[in-house]
Amino acid sequence: MSSVYPTTEEILASLSELANAWRPLAIFWHLYFAAFVIALIYSFRPSKRVSCIILAMPFLSVSILAWSIPNPFNGTIFAVIGILLVAVSVKLPRESIQIAPLWAMIPGALMLIFGWIYPHFLDASSPLSFLYSAPTGLVPCPTLSMGIGLALILNSLVSRKVSLILGISGMAYGITGVVQLGVSIDWFLFLGSMAIMLFAFVGKQGIRSNFMGRTTRNHNVVPISHTMKGGVLFFVGSVQFMIALTIAEVLYPNYNLSTNPLSDLGAAVFQPSSNIFNGSVIIFGLKSLAYSSSSALTSQ
Amino acid sequence: MRGFKSKPLVAVLLLAGIGVAGVGILTETMLGPHLIFSFMAFFFSGLAAILSFKVINSPFKYIAAVLGIVALLALVLFVAGVDLGLGHGGIQRMIVYPALMWYLDFGANLMTRSFDIQEGTLR
Numbered sequence: 001m002s003s004v005y006p007t008t009e010e011i012l013a014s015l016s017e018l019a020n021a022w023r024p025l026a027i028f029w030h031l032y033f034a035a036f037v038i039a040l041i042y043s044f045r046p047s048k049r050v051s052c053i054i055l056a057m058p059f060l061s062v063s064i065l066a067w068s069i070p071n072p073f074n075g076t077i078f079a080v081i082g083i084l085l086v087a088v089s090v091k092l093p094r095e096s097i098q099i100a101p102l103w104a105m106i107p108g109a110l111m112l113i114f115g116w117i118y119p120h121f122l123d124a125s126s127p128l129s130f131l132y133s134a135p136t137g138l139v140p141c142p143t144l145s146m147g148i149g150l151a152l153i154l155n156s157l158v159s160r161k162v163s164l165i166l167g168i169s170g171m172a173y174g175i176t177g178v179v180q181l182g183v184s185i186d187w188f189l190f191l192g193s194m195a196i197m198l199f200a201f202v203g204k205q206g207i208r209s210n211f212m213g214r215t216t217r218n219h220n221v222v223p224i225s226h227t228m229k230g231g232v233l234f235f236v237g238s239v240q241f242m243i244a245l246t247i248a249e250v251l252y253p254n255y256n257l258s259t260n261p262l263s264d265l266g267a268a269v270f271q272p273s274s275n276i277f278n279g280s281v282i283i284f285g286l287k288s289l290a291y292s293s294s295s296a297l298t299s300q
Numbered sequence: 301m302r303g304f305k306s307k308p309l310v311a312v313l314l315l316a317g318i319g320v321a322g323v324g325i326l327t328e329t330m331l332g333p334h335l336i337f338s339f340m341a342f343f344f345s346g347l348a349a350i351l352s353f354k355v356i357n358s359p360f361k362y363i364a365a366v367l368g369i370v371a372l373l374a375l376v377l378f379v380a381g382v383d384l385g386l387g388h389g390g391i392q393r394m395i396v397y398p399a400l401m402w403y404l405d406f407g408a409n410l411m412t413r414s415f416d417i418q419e420g421t422l423r
Contacts, residue, residue, distance in 0.1 A: 256389065285341075292311075
């Protein structure tokens with residue numbers, strides 16, 4: 001008797017099928033994002049409402065394609081993401097978008113590039129094909145990467161809801177990609193999702209003060225302290241490491257807490273334990289590094 | 301917009317961060333560098349917990365110091381090959397868990413308290 005739930009192989013095969021069968025649509029989404037980014041470079045600043053709707057469209061595209069496979073799970077989730085973004089856009093102010101400070105633009109740009117060239121699922125004859133027809137707007141992870149990247153560049157539209165919608169979705173699909181589907185590059189999506197989640201978790205002050213404590217043109221707010229940001233980094237870093245450690249131990253065959261050292265989890269023999277453990281350790285280390293190095297640089 | 305006034309703590313946290321990230325980048329398959337980074341991560345995390353005694357207020361500073369001492373003692377036993385019946389993996393966890401608990405609680409502490417730059421203490 002066959003299961004009603006698709007196997008990992010079936011999910012991967014259906015995503016590959018989408019990525020290859022709908023290349024013209026992928027090219028369209030590349031042009032769509034390229035046009036928006038070029039417009040931003042040339043100082044075009046649409047309203048937050050319009051920008052949020054622009055962000056929502058690729059998610060609805062993923063939903064429609066997912067229903068066509070059919071993959072009701074992705075279809076439903078991405079329909080919900082798209083509809084939520086459109087619903088949030090209605091309540092956003094009509095004022096122009098603000099570009100994030102450089103430190104937030106860097107992870108945003110990296111996420112955007114990652115989604116743009118997402119090197120998976122496409123049967124490319126040449127690596128150059130990924131530059132214009134990677135499956136953005138077709139399958140979940142690259143679309144989330146592009147959306148999160150663009151949102152980071154746009155200072156998360158100064159909306160905690162936008163940060164939460166994209167951050168939670170990205171973390172869930174990042175973990176699923178790594179753990180269930182064995183797509184280790186999805187750690188990058190998870191990392192970017194955590195970056196945008198910080199926008200949500202540091203509170204309204206953080207959102208309104210460009211997350212760097214700088215007062216924006218439209219809001220007069222109290223700065224978020226460097227100390228609080230450090231606290232968030234240490235706290236989130238520890239929590240994600242504990243969760244990842246537990247998952248890695250569970251997935252490692254015959255893992256014994258007494259006889260196996262932690263480093264065994266990171267050896268590349270047993271996947272996905274290795275990807276989960278190493279990715280999580282690197283994230284934890286970088287968070288600690290980020291805070292302590294910025295403290296060192298700013299202390300006199 | 302300053303961080304800690306305590307430069308030793310910042311320096312030790314920096315070294316611990318390098319150690320932790322290094323453990324993930326250079327895995328067990330590259331044993332030599334992996335061991336060096338592991339030692340850095342364990343030692344400097346434990347040391348940071350003890351040094352935080354000067355930066356945070358009671359009662360948490362006492363808990364932080366105890367966690368740091370436990371982690372460093374376990375590190376000494378781990379290096380000496382004494383596992384106290386817990387096994388190689390078990391004694392290693394006696395280093396990692398206290399350090400991890402300290403990171404978690406230190407993060408929570410930083411999030412919920414304001415910071416006096418002049419005094420270099422949390423209040």
